[in-house]
Amino acid sequence: YYSIKDILGFVLMFILLATLALFSPNLLGDPENFTPANPLATPP
Incomplete structure (x- = not known):
């Protein structure tokens, strides 16, 4: 019974x-993954 x-x-x-x-x-998921990347700014 318990196995069922x-x-x-x-x-x-x-x-x-x-x-x-x-x-x-x-x-x-992490909402940070859905923000588009800015190629002119470096990440912190």
Whole structure:
């Protein structure tokens, strides 16, 4: 009984992780990565 519950938990967590990674991969990303680069200014 417990192994069925554990397998169900692993499958649900894998589905959640897969949907997050495949459908919205930039959701948890750093917003600094989306600012366009300025070639005239050096980064700090």
